Amino acid sequence: MIYMIDWSRLPSLAALRAFCAFVERGSVVGAGAALNVSHAAISQQLRSLETHLGTPLFDRSNRALELTDEGRDLARALEDGFGRINTGVLHA
Numbered sequence: 001m002i003y004m005i006d007w008s009r010l011p012s013l014a015a016l017r018a019f020c021a022f023v024e025r026g027s028v029v030g031a032g033a034a035l036n037v038s039h040a041a042i043s044q045q046l047r048s049l050e051t052h053l054g055t056p057l058f059d060r061s062n063r064a065l066e067l068t069d070e071g072r073d074l075a076r077a078l079e080d081g082f083g084r085i086n087t088g089v090l091h092a
Contacts, residue, residue, distance in 0.1 A: 011052040018045035019057070020082055023067070023075045 021031035022042060032039040046065075050057050057071035067075060 011049050012045075015045040015049040015052065016078060016082075018042045019049055019074065020078050022046060022065070023079075028065070 017035060018031060018037075018041075021034045022028060025031045025034055028039040028042040028046070031042045035042070046058070053070075053074075055070050056068050057074060058065040059068055
């Protein structure tokens with residue numbers, strides 16, 4: 001089945017990758033290392049993603065960033081999506 005995607009409504013791929021790398025590594029420093037960018041670039045992408053989606057993905061009340069319910073939902077969806085992309089690319 002082919003889905004018609006409204007590309008203009010999707011956040012940037014860079015922001016989605018930064019979010020997934022953060023979830024995988026558990027920190028902005030680790031995510032930056034995984035993507036070979038600065039931790040400041042990761043932080044900027046995470047804020048951009050929250051702005052684009054119009055919802056907080058992180059609880060910032062503690063020193064460490066923790067995912068909100070919305071953040072956990074997005075992390076599961078992106079893990080599935082990027083996992084499928086990874087499999088498709090590896091088998092191409």
